[in-house]
Amino acid sequence: MLIVSLIERLAIIATIAFLLTRFKFFRKLFDYHTQMSTKQRIVLTLIFGLFGIIGTYTGIIVNPFENTEDRWSRALNNEEAIANSRVLGVVVGGLLGGFRIGFGAGVIAGVHRFFLGGFTAVACGVATILAGLIAGLIGSKLRKQTLLSPWTALIVGTATETIQMIVILLVADPYSQAVILVKEIMIPMIVTNGIGSALFILIIRSVLKDDERTEANGAQKALQIAETTLDHLRGGLTFQSAEKVCELIYSRTASLAVSMTNKDTILAHVGMESNHHSSGSPIQTKSTRQVIQSGNMISIGKSEILCNHPNCSLGAAIIAPIKIKNRTVATLKIYVHNENLLTPSLIELVQGLTSMFGHQLELSELDQLQELAKEAEIRALQAQVNPHFLFNAMNTIVSLIRTNPDRARSLLISLANYIRQNVESSTAGLVTLKEEVELIKSYLLIEEARFGDRIQVKYSIDPNTLRYSIPPMAILTLVQNSFKHGLQKIKKDGLIHITIRDEQYYIHISVVDNGKGMNESRRSTLLSDKVESENGTGIGLYNLHQRLKKMIHRSDGLTIKSSDNGTEIYFFIPKDDEQGVKRTS
Structure with a gap:
């Protein structure tokens, strides 16, 4: 049967469709956001025109008078016609590529069919051009609205082949011969070309979906691997x-x-x-x-x-x-x-x-640069000596030179030690509590000399804790905060109590003063808002709070308690090496 022979030709269509999907420029036909160049349009027009020619040559020569069929096409005599899939290539080209590609492919395949001869030469040539024109117009409109579906291709393929049958009846001569031919080939050609057009689109979409699925799987695997490698990089x-x-x-x-x-x-x-x-x-x-x-x-x-x-x-x-x-x-x-x-x-x-x-x-490089910048800023702040403190210390020493030379000499040594320790700590990531206490004592000897009996300092320090390490100037910042904000206006009986004690798993460090304290609003925002210190090192409680949380594993940073009777600021550091605190011998 003719329809069986034509369906067999669909294997050729399937092979061509699959081969075309291997070309990247052909896939652009399904990317509706990509603009094709003139060169690409010409190439695609030639491809689909050639596809139409192949559909002609793989057709079956039919002689309705002799009731014979020839499996492969050749030049025709006046009584012969071709049952073929020529329209299929033209229709697919128009649907995928739009008006210019569809019309161009129709002209190529139609002119070729005309020169093969036969009593339907003119009718088939004209019908092929019309098929490309119609499919191209539909394709141009659909490209702007939705993806092309196999059902659309089935309808357009069936419709254009039906139009070809009508053109044959209108144009072919003699009319009686055209009627006999159409009766014989109409159903097989309409069915096979409609199914063939749908099959062509279906194959292309299936291959492209497999590629998309492969890309998606690759992207998903890449994301999973990248997520697991994030911590390492x-x-x-x-x-x-x-x-x-x-x-x-x-x-x-x-x-x-x-x-x-x-x-x-x-x-x-x-x-x-x-x-x-x-x-x-x-x-x-x-x-x-x-x-x-x-x-x-x-x-x-x-x-x-x-x-x-x-x-x-x-x-x-x-x-x-x-x-x-x-x-x-x-x-x-x-x-x-x-x-x-x-x-x-x-x-x-x-x-x-x-x-x-x-x-x-x-991102890692940016983080490192930010850390270096922060560290450089902190170390610069640590290394600088507040000019007000230095001027006050020098004035105190000058005033004691005549009245108490020995005391002046002792304070000068303390000032030198303070400046030296301050500079040395600026290059260290961590310092021992022993070194920090020595720095505090050098600082307080000078402040006590300046304030006289107005302020006293009390130490409660467990000697066994001094081998543990903390960020440099952590306790000194709290002491300076007490002097500058808590005790600044105290006329007498001012007190600063520095405590470092062992609490089994943690070292508890606190600085308490009996100054004016602060209100609840100030206390609650002091560690959440970055407020630069007006005096001292300029590091401030906020920065110290952040440094403790970042540099000491499992540290909660600073805790502030304040009332009209004074202020207590304290923090904890874990004792175990595994918990992130460095020990020194």
């Missing part, structure tokens, strides 16, 4: 962090090995052949240096891996750049057995990973 790209990242990627991919490098050294190699592809070695492959210089990902085969080991199983690799602000700082390599395993999904995964790693490293 937070501190930057090092031998240790690269090792952890490579282990995670290796465990979640079907790769032979995973490697990372910086600009000149292999940072890590996890998986097969790690016995001779070792971390710490200089970069060996020219391809890796090429990626670092160009910033472009490449795929390489066994000959380009340049492994001198005779039995090395690494047969191919993807090498991708890791960039920070368009500057290549590292590479990621995924090794497989051979180049056939460098699949699009693996390439998508590597691209996603390197992009995310670049963002993570960029």
Whole structure:
């Protein structure tokens, strides 16, 4: 039967549809946000026009008078016509590419059909051009509204083939012969061309959806890996962090090995052949240096891996750049057995990973720069001596030179010790409580001399606690706060009580004064709002609160209690080394 023969031709249609999906420029037909260039339109017009010609040549020659069929087309005599799928290629071209591609493909396939001859030459040629025009107009409208569905292709394919039958009846001569032909070929051609158009679109959509699913899976896997590697890359790209990242990627991919490098050294190699592809070695492959210089990902085969080991199983690799602000700082390599395993999904995964790693490293670099800036600011504040304190101290010493030279000499030594310890602590991340107490005593000897009997200082310090460490000037900041804000206007009986005591698992540190105190509004916002200190080091309670929480593991920072009878500020530090406090011998 004719319809069976025509349906057999759909296998050719399916093969062509699948092959076309392999071309990237063809896929742009389904990306409705992408503008095609004139060159791309011309190429696609020629492709769909050629598709129409193939549909003609794979058609079946029909002679309605002799009731014969010829399986492959050739030049026709006046009594012959072709049952074919020519309209299918033109219709699909118009639906996918719009008016210009559909009309152009119709002209190419229609003119070709005209020159094959036969009594339907003119009718079929005109009908093919009309099919391209109609499908192109519909395609241009649909491209702006919705995605093309197989049902749309089925309807348009059926409609245009029906129009061709009508044109044959109107144009072909003799009319009686045209009627006989249409009766024989109408149902088979309408059915097969309608189904063929839908099948063509269905195949393309199915392949593209599989590609999208592959990309989505790759993106999801990249996100999962990137999420698990975030903590490792937070501190930057090092031998240790690269090792952890490579282990995670290796465990979640079907790769032979995973490697990372910086600009000149292999940072890590996890998986097969790690016995001779070792971390710490200089970069060996020219391809890796090429990626670092160009910033472009490449795929390489066994000959380009340049492994001198005779039995090395690494047969191919993807090498991708890791960039920070368009500057290549590292590479990621995924090794497989051979180049056939460098699949699009693996390439998508590597691209996603390197992009995310670049963002993570960029954030890490920004964090480090911010920390350096903060640390530099804090150390600069620590190193400076408040000019008011220095002037007051010098005035006190000058006044004592004549009345009490020995006291003046002692205060001068204390001032020198204070300045020296202040400068030395500015270069230290942590200082012992012993060093901090010595700094406080040097400071208080000068302040007590200036204030006389108005203020007294009381110490309650457990000697066993002095080997533990704290951020420099932590207690001094609290003492200065008591002097400058709590006791500034006290005329007599002022008191500062410094306590450092052992509470089994923690060291409790507090500074209490009997000054004027502060209201609840001030107390509740003092540690949540950044208020620079007007005097002293300028570090302020807010900054000290943040430093304690950040530098001391499990620290809650400062706690403030205040009333009309004075103010107490205290904090805790854990004693165990595992809890983040450094001990010194």
